[in-house]
Amino acid sequence: MISSLRGRALHLDSDSVVIDVGGVGFSVAVTPDIPRSFHIGDEIVLHTNLIVREDSLSLFGFAEREQLSTFLLLIGVSGVGPKSALGVLSALSVAQIADAVAAEDDAPFRRVSGIGPKTAKLIVVQLAGKLHPSAVAGSAPAAVAGVPAQVIAALVALGWSERVAADAVAQVTADAAAPASVPALLKVALAALGPARPEQTGV
Numbered sequence: 001m002i003s004s005l006r007g008r009a010l011h012l013d014s015d016s017v018v019i020d021v022g023g024v025g026f027s028v029a030v031t032p033d034i035p036r037s038f039h040i041g042d043e044i045v046l047h048t049n050l051i052v053r054e055d056s057l058s059l060f061g062f063a064e065r066e067q068l069s070t071f072l073l074l075i076g077v078s079g080v081g082p083k084s085a086l087g088v089l090s091a092l093s094v095a096q097i098a099d100a101v102a103a104e105d106d107a108p109f110r111r112v113s114g115i116g117p118k119t120a121k122l123i124v125v126q127l128a129g130k131l132h133p134s135a136v137a138g139s140a141p142a143a144v145a146g147v148p149a150q151v152i153a154a155l156v157a158l159g160w161s162e163r164v165a166a167d168a169v170a171q172v173t174a175d176a177a178a179p180a181s182v183p184a185l186l187k188v189a190l191a192a193l194g195p196a197r198p199e200q201t202g203v
Contacts, residue, residue, distance in 0.1 A: 006045045028061035031090045037183035051082050063183045066094045077126045079119040098131040151185045168192050
């Protein structure tokens with residue numbers, strides 16, 4: 001199972017990216033916010049799920065682990081395939097999905113291309129009680145507040161110390177116009193850290 005990828009962007013499309021990992025290019029289906037947040041040559045970190053079919057191997061990638069968890073729940077719903085699940089996550093945030101399920105409101109899902117009324121109702125019924133409580137309870141400010149912590153964790157995973165990562169994130173989030181999404185903020189934080197690799201920073 002390929003559970004995550006970290007590498008340089010070789011190609012960016014509206015719904016997919018190709019990531020160079022150790023000289024191997026992995027094509028990954030993604031939500032549209034990811035190609036919009038990066039440029040060719042940028043480093044991308046994705047949480048991934050490999051879908052195995054008789055005639056294909058397909059990778060689906062997400063910037064946040066909660067998105068991946070929600071994707072796995074969605075493809076477990078009768079009538080929802082990987083592409084439809086990706087469509088739901090392209091149109092709705094994890095919090096919006098959780099709110100709709102908690103309110104037993106299938107209207108947001110019916111507005112997603114490829115999701116019919118019956119399937120929308122099944123999503124609400126079959127996901128009831130399965131979403132992470134923090135997604136249901138989280139307000140928009142809380143979600144934004146969680147972004148810096150996720151970016152710090154990503155930087156630590158890339159090799160920087162927690163102190164250096166926290167300082168870099170604090171520096172870029174001090175700007176009122178700081179990006180609100182994890183991929184965009186990670187990109188800005190990496191730029192703030194400069195070209196030096198972690199081993200060159202003494203961490």
